[in-house]
Amino acid sequence: MNDRIPGFSTLAVHAGAQPDPTTGARATPIYQTTSFVFNDADHAASLFGLQAFGNIYTRIGNPTNAVLEERVAALEGGTAALAVASGHAAQVIVLQQLLKPGDEFVAARKLYGGSINQFTHAFKSFGWNVVWADTDEPSSFERAVSPRTKAVFIESVANPGGTITDIEAIASVARNAGVPLIVDNTLATPYLIRPIDHGADIVVHSLTKFLGGHGNSLGGIIVDAGTFDWSKGDKYPMLSEPRPEYHGIRIQETFGNFAFAIACRVLGLRDLGPALSPFNAFLILTGIETLPLRMQKHCDNAKAVAEFLAGHPAVAAVSYAGLPGDKYNNLARKYAPKGAGAVFTFNLKGGYQAGVNLVSNLKLFSHLANVGDTRSLVIHPASTTHSQLDDAAKVKAGAGPDVVRLSIGIEDKEDLIADLEQALTA
Incomplete structure (x- = not known):
């Protein structure tokens, strides 16, 4: 040894x-x-x-x-x-x-x-x-x-x-x-x-x-x-x-x-x-003692949620490097073969107001300014973390008015998907 x-x-x-x-x-x-x-x-x-x-x-x-x-x-x-x-x-x-x-x-x-x-x-x-x-x-x-x-x-x-x-x-x-x-x-x-x-x-x-x-x-x-x-x-x-x-x-x-x-x-x-x-x-x-276990669960859940959102009619686009066909998928396979992480964004067809409404209607996701928690988190960057930027700078930073950021936790993926489904419907 x-x-x-x-x-x-x-x-x-x-x-x-x-x-x-x-x-x-x-x-x-x-x-x-x-x-x-x-x-x-x-x-x-x-x-x-x-x-x-x-x-x-x-x-x-x-x-x-x-x-x-x-x-x-x-x-x-x-x-x-x-x-x-x-x-x-x-x-x-x-x-x-x-x-x-x-x-x-x-x-x-x-x-x-x-x-x-x-x-x-x-x-x-x-x-x-x-x-x-x-x-x-x-x-x-x-x-x-x-x-x-x-x-x-x-x-x-x-x-x-x-x-x-x-x-x-x-x-x-x-x-x-x-x-x-x-x-x-x-x-x-x-x-x-x-x-x-x-x-x-x-x-x-x-x-x-x-x-x-x-x-x-x-x-x-x-x-x-x-x-x-x-x-x-x-x-x-x-x-x-x-x-x-x-x-x-x-x-x-x-x-x-x-x-x-x-x-x-x-x-x-x-x-x-x-x-x-x-x-x-x-x-x-x-x-840190449980980091390997948590990160793999985070990544597995994130991929499942991203796949769900990519097929939802209210969603215009999903930016998740773990999805085949994503712009960054080749880089993800090169640098992060075990998973593309647990934080990603998606664009809503309803724009700024749809983003505000979504975070207000989610029940299992916590609406707060953090990532990397065991719990799943959500935020609308344009109205919060990136609000100090003008619209052009928000878009360059990947935080346009229609963008919602998710940090996927280690809960059961089926529960996360169900919460997003009810909020998108609402």
Whole structure:
């Protein structure tokens, strides 16, 4: 067994965890503490100087969180990870290491509406500028690159439409530009797609969604692939230049293939402070234990529901990459052969008002702004998550006025179909 590489389901249960050495507790304990006692003055100094690994203060690291970080890094095939308070916090921490005021990053137009808003508006106050590109045309990423570009950002499975991104094609663009590819893998999870295997340098997640899986805890995570040379070309001074706050050490030189994860922790999380609660880390860890079982059920149910909707007279179109003939079906078979995910959209013939009426008439589906729950969820993006966009931008983001987004849960598929049938009839 020592020579065997554990399978995905085994890692989902065991990676990063050991019985508690003091009590023998099998479940990872919740270390609900703000701070940790040092052995002596020299021990404290070595921790603060990054000369030794250990616990100082829960804003920077915590033993419960550390198990979560090691587990997700193992599932994604990365070298290290950092857990933070939310998916949005993960994006801020990542880009803070890469961008200075006036720098740019290229991002896919097909993104979660909150990310579009964050990139377009909130990041302007940092002097970070987004340039948009179209994942359906990977060459548009190449055209968007400029001397100021410091990163490329995509989603493996785009929210809200569930479209599949050609990761390898865009990774090639990023590699030729000499910048890292950041992939938000929230909707796919590593059970369906491992972006690092396809050229990603950094992976981020909203742990709130499928990894936690139960709609009870906010969280985010950053996974370092360990594949990018941060010293090349002096583009990334946070990692390549001496850090005055740590006696002049160079993060990349000192920490090698997990340098980016360390920089995110000691230069980002330490100072910006979006720490993940150990209690939330515990709940998310518990959710990850059943990730393979849940994701397969999510995908199987989603395909059945999509097939039903595709044949319904009130539905104009269904965007689900798992359907034969869908525009993204070939990419789904290449990147996500176990299933095309559980989040997708469909268009109603009655337009905006039909979308509003549908979400009002569903009874089993919960009408709320989340995805990745065990429960099935529904939302009308044009009136909610994407309402800040103008109509043209909504359509580009896959959230036009007639679009309804579903996040399919793990209930019996027959019950989900029956609920949609009665609501469409009503």
